[in-house]
Amino acid sequence: MTTGWNETVRLDAVRKEYGRGAESVVALGGVSLAFPRGGFTAVMGPSGSGKSTFLHCAAGLDRPTSGSVWLDGQDLAKLSETELTKLRRDRVGFVFQAFNLLPALTVQQNVVLPLQLARKRVDKRLVADMLAHVGLADRRKHLPGQLSGGQQQRVAIARALVTRPAVVFADEPTGALDTRTAADVLGLLRQSVSGGLTVVMVTHDPVAAAHADRVVFLADGQVADEVQRPSAEAVAERMTHLGAWAAQRRVAVGGA
Structure with missing residues (x-):
């Protein structure tokens, strides 16, 4: 099976186990x-639900035990480590809770770093447009230490977008930000989606998840539920039921 023309990422029956035999742990089942394409999906679930493992497998950072992952039309299982590294570099952007900026580089230098690592020509106009897009055109010569947390996350978003990726994976991108700054950052991701980018965001925050087109809920390594056009209230309500869903499933599986 391949990804359809309108799909950027597809996971088919992806299973990930750590360890072997009786000591094995199933992170994704x-x-x-x-x-x-052009969709914004939030992924939520309690601690230990498989969110991080899901993100690592979907982004090609980790290989599943079984099942298949397609990213931008390519079957990741058929790629060598070198080919997988190139695909991530060229077609995937990452935004994390920790901004991961290099403190000795300016804003502009941090943003163009992915292009330089890929030995691609740096289009100064594109970089200028990207900095303007995130509201930092007048801070391009500043160092990260001279910026607020929200401004640093904006730099991280610009860095993730500068290679014009097919998908951006965001892992708790607003976890270190105050409410107003978080809303600004989520608004930037929302704008990027309207330009055709796919965004997949792991978050624990119902308010952040409400910026997405849909929310997928994981529990015990399984897809437990999904909400379209979510509100923060609807997301919070579903989250309260996930523990009971997981407990019922464990009883059902144990009794099978």
Whole structure:
């Protein structure tokens, strides 16, 4: 199976186990999900639900035990480590809770770093447009230490977007930000989606998740639920039921 023309990422029956035999731990138990082009999906779940493992497998940072992952039309299982590294570099952007900026480089230098590592020509106009897009055109010569947390996350978003990726994976991108700054950062991701980018965001925050087109809920390594056009209230309500869903499933599996 391949990804459809309107899908950027697809997981088919993805299973990930750590360890072997009686000591093995199933982090993902056969997850199947598709992420459309120009879509914004939030992924939520309690601690230990498999969110981080899902993100690592979907982004090609880790290989699943079984099942398949397609990213931008390519079957990741058929790629060598070198080919996988190139695909991530060229077609995937990452935004994390920790901004991961290099403190000795200016804002502009941090943003163009992915292009330089890929030995690509730096289009100064593109970089200028990207800095303007995130509201930092007048801070391009500043060092990260001279910026607020929200401004640093804006730099991280510009760095993730500068290679014009097919998908951006965001892992708790607003976790270190205050409410107003978080809303600004989420608004930037929302704007990027309207330009055709796919965004997949792992978050624990119902308010952050409400910026997405849909929310997928994980529990015990399984897709437990999904909400379209979410509100923060609807997301919070579903989250309160996930523990009970997981407990019922464990009883059902144990009694099978």
